[in-house]
Amino acid sequence: MARRQVLYAGGALGAVAVAGLTTANALARRPPRTGADLSSRVRLPPPFQVPLPLPPVLKPVGTTGGIDRYEITQREVTAEILPGVRTPLWTYNGTFPGPTIESRRGRPVSVRHRNELPVPTVVHLHGGRTPAASDGYPTDLVLPDGWPDAARGAHRMSGMHGMEHGAQGMHDPRAVRSRLTRDYTFPLDQRPTLLWYHDHRMDFTAPAIWRGLAGLHIVRDDAEEALGLPSGPRELPLMIGDRAFHADGTLAYPSLDPTLRKEPGVEEPYLAGVLGDVILVNGAPWPVHEVDAARYRLRVLNASNARHYELAAVAEDGRRLDLIQVGADQGLLAEPVRHRVLPIAPAERYDLVVDFSGIPVGGLVKVVNRLGAGRTRDVMAFRIARKATDDSRVPRVLSTDLPTWSRSDALRVRDFSFRAGRMNGGHGWVIGGKPFDPARTDVTVRLGDVEVWRLVADIHHPVHLHLVGFKVLSRSGGAPLPHDAGLKDTVSLRPGESVEILTRFDGYRGRYLFHCHNAEHEDMGMMANFEVV
Incomplete structure (x- = not known):
């Protein structure tokens, strides 16, 4: 977007608040684009010339007590992304994407991450049903060797354009920091699916992912494998x-x-x-x-x-x-x-x-x-x-273990607005009018409760809930769209749109996040805490 469009987007929710859904519907007809373009200055290759690489599958280093143990080192390398051009990257185990972990439903894995990068890091398994201690909370930093002290990750720093932005300057008394290594344990008591892991450090998630800190994690089970879907090299x-x-x-x-x-x-x-x-x-x-x-x-x-x-x-x-x-x-x-x-x-x-x-x-x-x-x-x-033989199939019934929650099961309805905001005279992104504060509990939910959350956006916001999956109930009062089917953990809100989601807060107690997964918005305050009690 041009600068004037960015400024327009910044005032969009104010217009929605004044004029209501009529303005929201008008915003929804704006071009489906949020952000500004960067132009490369290096010669780019023609399309469809470079072979598709497949990320390596990581082997466990051992098994203890029925838990498969893995080790990943976060380190900087120089690799060839564009043909004939060398690019410095931040990586998991020296590859971009990082190595893929393949696991079985209900079989726990433990991943020891070693941080050899020049800054603190945090690892979040996106889509994982994970205990809070291993969920990758943004202040639970793994400090690199030589980082001055554990308090550095949450000390007061100058914000963007002179503002104290988002979580900055906010002390988090619950932060758990470690030096050099941290073990993350994932029970994987969840449906088979594609998850991904990435850096989740407070205020710096976007540039860390951009530099290469992302990888895949696939969960499998016997029932899925019996369906006959394409497999192996297909x-x-x-x-x-x-x-x-x-x-x-x-x-x-x-x-x-x-x-x-x-x-x-x-x-x-x-x-x-x-x-x-x-x-x-x-x-x-x-x-x-x-x-x-x-x-x-x-x-x-x-x-x-x-x-x-x-x-x-x-x-x-x-x-x-x-x-x-x-x-x-x-x-x-x-x-x-x-x-x-x-x-x-x-x-x-x-x-x-x-x-x-x-x-x-x-x-x-x-x-x-x-x-x-x-x-x-x-x-x-x-x-x-x-030409080749093909004995794969797509059965008419794929799964019978989807949750059976319905709107009538919900004990409460909550409303959240995702919009541009101004904080201390600067631009940011807020939920319910508030920027992220790790020391503040925004929502308290009871373990096992079913709730409806109504989410409203000014411009594009892909909203992600940690810990839980959810069903999309409606969009702007109408039916969900075809791609909303199934159980999701991220839903795309379009400009001016409201979406209702239904979820059950089961799994684990503790502190979790919901946030926009436009990574720049996330870094600029568009996160909030929910506590499962």
Whole structure:
């Protein structure tokens, strides 16, 4: 967005508050775009030339008491993302994306993270049903060797444009900090699905993810494997993200403090979000993957900071292939849903089956982003390499273990607004009019209670709840959209839109977060606490 559009967005909720839903509906017709573009200064490769990389699957270092133990080192490396160009990255185990962990439903894993980066870090397993001590709360820092002291992570620092921004200056008496290593334990007592792990450090999540701190975690079980969905080499994890590059190959990002040690935030034109002009899939620019003329299962994650996509699979003759959705953020749907175009917001995941059997050998199927323009309209491509037998299927019934909650089960209804705000004379993003404060409990819920939450947005806000999955009940008073099916943990609110979600706060007691997953908004105050008691 141009600067005037950013400022317009900043006043959007004020207009909604004055004029109500009529203005909200008008905002909903604005272009589906939040953020400002960064332009790369390095020569970019043509699309569909770089092979699609597949993240390595991490092996456990051992098993103790029925818990599989893993080790990951967070470290800086220099790698080739653009052909012939070297780019410094912050990584998990030296790769971008980080290594994939594959686990079984109900079998706990423990991951020891070692921080060899120059700044504190936190790890959050996004979508995990995780005890609070391992959920990756933003102030539970893993300090690098040589970091001055444990208090440094929450001391008062100058904020963006002179303001004390968001959680800054707020002391968190409950923060649990460790030096160099931390063990995160994940019970994984949850439905099989695609999760992802990423840095969640207070005020610096966006630039840390941008630099490479993200990886996949897949949960499996016997019932899912018995369905006959495409598997093995015909199951592909696809982490989509956008980046921009300086002329020397380094990543471009408009941080106020490029060291990420003191002052958080981004330059003013990017307050609504940072959009790159290079689309990466599994860390490769506009890659191509050779496939059989058969069904493939695509496990798709939007790991972009702020970019939204509308994905379509288009053959060379212009025909769109069906995107058969079999799962959402929190696992399998009850039955498949067919899409020709699928919107996906930051942090959302979709489990899709695409059938390439009708494409001739040698043919190309492009995955395009209908919200993109120029180079950002292309995402990746599949080249049909050979005919092949295919015994996979997409059954009419996928799962029978979805929650049976209904609106009548809800004990209470809560309302939350997600909007731009002004804090100490500067720009920020707030929930219910308040910026994030780790020392404040915003919502208290009882373990096992069912609630309806009504979420209202000024501009695009993908809202994520930690710990729990939820059902989408309605959008702006109407029915949910087809892609809202199943159990989710992130819901995309469009400009001026209200969404009702229904959830049960089960699992674990403790302190958790809900927040916007536009990572720039999150860093600028758009988080809140809920306490399960």
